[in-house]
Amino acid sequence: MTKKGILLLSGGADSTTLFVHALEKGWTIYPLSVDYGQKHAVELEAAKQIVDYYRMFYYEVKYRNCVKDLKVLNFDLSQIGHSALTDETQEVPNSMKNQIQTVVPFRNTLLATLAAAYGESLELNPITIFMTPVKEDFETYRDCRIPFYHSLTETLRLGSTRETEIEIITPFIGTTKAEIIALGTKYKVPYELTHTCYKGTRPACGKCPACIERLEAFKTNSLKDPLEYEKE
Amino acid sequence: MTKKGILLLSGGADSTTLFVHALEKGWTIYPLSVDYGQKHAVELEAAKQIVDYYRMFYYEVKYRNCVKDLKVLNFDLSQIGHSALTDETQEVPNSMKNQIQTVVPFRNTLLATLAAAYGESLELNPITIFMTPVKEDFETYRDCRIPFYHSLTETLRLGSTRETEIEIITPFIGTTKAEIIALGTKYKVPYELTHTCYKGTRPACGKCPACIERLEAFKTNSLKDPLEYEKE
Numbered sequence: 023m024t025k026k027g028i029l030l031l032s033g034g035a036d037s038t039t040l041f042v043h044a045l046e047k048g049w050t051i052y053p054l055s056v057d058y059g060q061k062h063a064v065e066l067e068a069a070k071q072i073v074d075y076y077r078m079f080y081y082e083v084k085y086r087n088c089v090k091d092l093k094v095l096n097f098d099l100s101q102i103g104h105s106a107l108t109d110e111t112q113e114v115p116n117s118m119k120n121q122i123q124t125v126v127p128f129r130n131t132l133l134a135t136l137a138a139a140y141g142e143s144l145e146l147n148p149i150t151i152f153m154t155p156v157k158e159d160f161e162t163y164r165d166c167r168i169p170f171y172h173s174l175t176e177t178l179r180l181g182s183t184r185e186t187e188i189e190i191i192t193p194f195i196g197t198t199k200a201e202i203i204a205l206g207t208k209y210k211v212p213y214e215l216t217h218t219c220y221k222g223t224r225p226a227c228g229k230c231p232a233c234i235e236r237l238e239a240f241k242t243n244s245l246k247d248p249l250e251y252e253k254e
Numbered sequence: 255m256t257k258k259g260i261l262l263l264s265g266g267a268d269s270t271t272l273f274v275h276a277l278e279k280g281w282t283i284y285p286l287s288v289d290y291g292q293k294h295a296v297e298l299e300a301a302k303q304i305v306d307y308y309r310m311f312y313y314e315v316k317y318r319n320c321v322k323d324l325k326v327l328n329f330d331l332s333q334i335g336h337s338a339l340t341d342e343t344q345e346v347p348n349s350m351k352n353q354i355q356t357v358v359p360f361r362n363t364l365l366a367t368l369a370a371a372y373g374e375s376l377e378l379n380p381i382t383i384f385m386t387p388v389k390e391d392f393e394t395y396r397d398c399r400i401p402f403y404h405s406l407t408e409t410l411r412l413g414s415t416r417e418t419e420i421e422i423i424t425p426f427i428g429t430t431k432a433e434i435i436a437l438g439t440k441y442k443v444p445y446e447l448t449h450t451c452y453k454g455t456r457p458a459c460g461k462c463p464a465c466i467e468r469l470e471a472f473k474t475n476s477l478k479d480p481l482e483y484e485k486e
Contacts (some may be wrong), residue, residue: 059458095334101327102256102368104375125415135367139359143336173412177405181397183357190427 025215028052028137032094034215035067035236039206040167040194043174045085046209052090052144052150054137058107058126059100062222066094071098071215072089082181101127107220114220114230121231124220130155130165131174138178141188142252148187149178157198158235168195182208199239207245214248225250259382259423262370263324267448267468269386270325271438272426276384277308277317278441283384284322284376286369290358291332291340294454298326314431322409327368328336331358333349337450342471346462353463362387364395366422370410373420380419381410389430390467400427431471439477446480455458457482 029044031037031053042052055069073092076085083212085150103109106123115123135149164170171190178188194202206213206239218236219226228251240247261276261286263269273284276283287301305324308317335341347355359396365369367382373381387398396402403422410420438445450468451458457463472479 033335034471072398097329102375103369105373122415128367128373128410130389131409131413132364132371134365135360139331139334139364142359155439164415164417167412169353170412173409177363177390177402177409178360180399180402181360181363181404183359183396185396188313227338 024050025150026050026052027152028054028141028144028145028146029152030133030137031055031069031072032154033065033070033072033216034232035211035213035239036156036194036199036202037210038068038072038213038216039202039211040152041072042155042209042211043193044207045088049152050088050090052140054140055092055094056133056136057063057094057096057098057213058129058132059098060126060222061107061114062217064224065217065224068215069094069216072212074232075212075215079125079126093140093210095140097132097136099129099132101184102127104185114227116229118231118234124231125163128165130170132198136179138182138188142183142186149182149187150189150191152191152193155192155195156202157196163181167229171195199235202244203239203245204243207243217248218249223252225252255457256282257373257382258362258378259285259384260286260373260376260378261384262365262369263287263301263304263469264385264386264462265297265302265304266450267438267443267471268388268431268434269443270300270304270445270448271441271443272384272386273304273432274308274438274441274443275425277320281384282320282322284372285324286372287324287326288368288418289326290361290364291330292358292454294452295338295436295451296454297449297455300447300449301326305395306443307444307447310427325372327372329364329368329470330408331364334359340401346372346459348459350463350466356463357395360397362395362402366406367410370414370420374415374418380421381414381422383422385422385424387424388434389428398427403427424467431467435471435477436475439475450481452455455484459484 087120100108106112146177159166220230337358338344366478369383391398452462
């Protein structure tokens with residue numbers, strides 16, 4: 023039986039690596055991206071390019087049929103704001119110190135629930151959802167911790183239209199970004215297509231918490247990040 | 255201390271009664287409505303009129319300050335569809351038999367989560383959310399049952415940006431619509447301002463599951479529903 027899963031693809035390095043990891047493990051993937059009013063909506067363009075790459079240009083032809091159309095949902099959380107990522111009145115912080123300002127209230131709850139609803143519309147059962155919390159997220163992002171995902175899975179199971187098996191798979195929840203880059207490099211993930219910077223600029227700013235962590239992860243692997251960064 | 259709560263106000267008879275009930279119990283209410291792409295978006299107009307009524311025209315002047323501005327969020331679930339209420343390719347059923355078609359996948363999970371996010375943006379702590387599942391919802395709507403709300407509360411508690419007390423209050427979960435109408439009549443709820451019909455027509459269709467249950471609730475109380483209905 024084909025294993026099918028919905029994967030929340032942000033267009034960043036972590037979820038892109040998980041996407042390729044799932045393909046390598048034999049999953050058929052329905053990629054899902056959400057335009058939630060993030061200032062770095064340019065990441066959605068990255069998600070499209072990554073999906074196109076694996077559908078059309080991937081060296082392993084056998085995987086092409088395992089990547090379904092990218093679904094992009096518009097769900098504008100800037101209507102609620104209260105995060106440096108969605109609120110025009112707040113600036114994206116320039117250091118790790120203020121990372122808490124980059125939390126988008128209940129983002130992962132909303133994203134997983136949208137994925138589950140999308141799964142119902144596809145009439146999947148079980149509904150399997152791939153998400154990419156990583157080890158570094160643990161401290162600041164409470165919705166990137168194991169007990170949260172256990173509870174969320176139960177909530178979705180109880181709240182589905184009909185009795186449905188629901189599973190949220192988070193293989194990288196205890197994995198560092200450096201380990202993810204190492205794995206993805208093995209898989210030949212096209213990191214040059216991904217986007218990470220919270221400011222949404224290209225070249226990337228190199229200073230926001232997302233850029234800092236990404237650069238560090240490549241550095242730990244003695245690899246050069248293929249993305250361009252702003253010069254000082 | 256002022257008791258403050260966010261109340262999901264659909265503009266229908268049940269949530270409007272809960273709104274007034276909460277005011278009568280001394281709560282200050284932040285009403286929240288969501289345009290989720292429902293065919294009966296006319297209910298949002300009803301929600302606005304109800305809020306205006308209690309802010310400006312209510313006979314008990316002392317309650318006017320207890321009703322905060324109505325927040326309306328746009329989160330278009332017709333992008334996912336798979337429900338007769340949001341999907342143009344599906345017709346709203348004309349009997350109770352096909353009520354399951356009126357389920358909007360994970361609607362209550364999404365609405366409660368949006369309410370919690372709104373609560374964070376208002377910097378409320380605790381975040382108290384009023385919702386209106388009723389006894390008749392139990393059979394068809396799995397997201398209107400007690401274990402679901404327990405689990406959802408825990409999920410929101412674990413997924414909030416900072417540690418926050420979260421409470422979902424559902425006083426009518428074991429209450430019939432007839433009992434709700436009886437209570438609301440005691441409170442002088444202006445039911446003529448509410449909207450219930452799933453087809454979104456005015457006069458109301460009188461045949462969809464929502465109309466059928468509403469008419470029955472008034473009939474049980476030997477009351478005349480002040481809304482107009484289509485003639486045969």
